Amino acid sequence: MIKRITAGLLAGTLVLALAACTATVPISPTDSSGLGSETIHVGIAYDSAGRGDLSFNDAAGAGLDRAKKELLVQATEATTEAENDQARAETLRGLAQGGSNPVIAVGFLYATAVGTVGKEFPDTLFAIIDDDSVSADNVVSLLFSEEQGSYLVGVAAARATRTNRVGFVGGVDVALIHKFEAGYTAGVRSVNPGITVDVRYLSKPPDFSGFGAPDKGTAAARQLISNGADVIYAAAGGSGSGVFEAVAAAPAKVWAIGVDSDQYASAPEAVKPHILTSMLKRVDNGVFQEIQAFAKGDREGGSKRYDLKVDGVGYATSNTALNRYKDDMEKARYRILSGAVKVPSK
Template sequence: MRRRITAALLAAAVATLSACTAAPVHDKTDTKLIGLGREAIHVGIAYDHAGRGDKSFNDAAGQGIDRAKKDLLVQATEVTTKSEDDEGRSAALRELVQAGSNPIIAVGFLYAGAVKTVAAEHPDRLFAIIDDDSVQAKNVVSLIFAEEQGSFLVGVAAALASKSGRVGFIGGVDVPVIRKFWAGYEAGAKSVDSSIRVDSRFLTKPPDFSGFGSPDKGKAAAAAMIDDGADVVYSAAGGSGQGSFEAVAAAQGVWAIGVDSDQYASAEGKVKSRILTSMLKRVDNGVFQEIQAFIKGDRSGGVRRYDLKVDGLGYATSNPAIKKYVSGMEKARFRILSGAEKVPTS
């Protein structure tokens, strides 16, 4: 009797092993299974005029696409607007429509007019736009970030690092989203030292948006601040920030703070060692998560907000010099997360 039971158990084990061996092995991530299954996802992304390689905003979005291609097994078409107007941006979006892309992601609030037009032309496609929530449509989703929260943290670092009691802020263009960076930075610095002076300059005002791509203007603004005594300069100015870094590198005892991406990691030469930290605007997470949501079937419009609670913002720690200020920055983070600190947006 015992031999018959043992034989039966052995046969069952062999059958189970055979079944396991024959079954295909899949990644546990359900999004990968969807990507390999019935529907092939082809994402389109339209960068603003600086395109990939700006070491800032566009590159952060590009990192999200790269991650989606690797982890979610999607295909992607990437384009850059050829002209800085609604016509050029609409043409970029239509190019992605023709490529069969869905969803289509527009990088930056300057795409608002183009998204409104092209989304109305193609109600069967889902469009996502970063940094704008003015387009109200069933097939448009807005990805909005709490830039003021991340800027508050680097403002704390600036005040802790400053020896002169004077720090600077450079905004690319005087628009509401950039004023959020300024407001948070100033509030963070003053939370450490209420008497600290925060000098601020905006490189251009609408309808002139060249302040996001004029390194010469960024360099001149930073040099003027440094001459006036600022020893930490935070730039939220896109490609113009590279010019401000050059001005900081040419001075003695002055720190730069980068934005969007970890700009210490991409800098070279004398500039690299002078970038204390960068405010990380996790556009990469926003892009990746929007593609992930699309794959899982969430294809409705609306607004998605990214703040400290969902890892939408942060700061870089690549430069070892920032370590002495991390404790103060983390205390500020916890105050914001607990609600004890209300960060202004203007």
């Protein structure tokens, strides 16, 4: 079944990719899902990179896909192309007007829009990923401890480097990405304080293009490689593919570290051998669990934290080359979980 929102509702500012599964079937009282006979229709608003970024948005989409399969929810997906608060508000407003509840906003750039549209639809639950600035009874923040996962891949980078110089490419110079940088740097220096961490950001606010500009990622990675970096961690959304291309084309062996999703699994065959690991930010778990909680009757605002303790962050093990460093990474994980290590977020 296909459901469409009229262009008039969205003021021509968004592109909708609508996906609806079969209607929810009644659940017996003994079923543990808590869905009952209620039909849940989820709305999800991706940031401008949309589905197909092989990173942040795809992770959110994977959580939605799991909910459609396991919880039998219906869904409407939307991507806002215009980079402004008005366009984002129209995206959320269109989803809410179309009957979606809950409505999930993928990324901190939706904060102002969530604050505005949340007041207009007090009976709709809005969930926003990576932002806790909106305080309302119908707004829930889904937050992640990115610095913890970044610390672990920093340990791997420190063990893998031969030049004692590693790189970091951040998509946009904002507080959220600083968490990735801070954790990565701390992990590297926990192994060897003498390793240099060379940092590049692709754009600064109000320019948020750094999350979707592979050419900028390629240029930054080439600079890092020319400066001697032989391991590069890319926390840059869709721009990470450009980093991977530069790493794969390097004249000497250089490792790339991906982010959010297992980017080894989705990389072209020629690039896979160059991706050592990825810092997993389990946005898929966050999205799925929030939809599941809603289905079970949790309709309250507030915030939920996804860290190492709840498998909210971690690292990918698809490339067997990582095996030689896993013991050190697991030791670091246990030190964080025990409280012996407090990972900085700034």
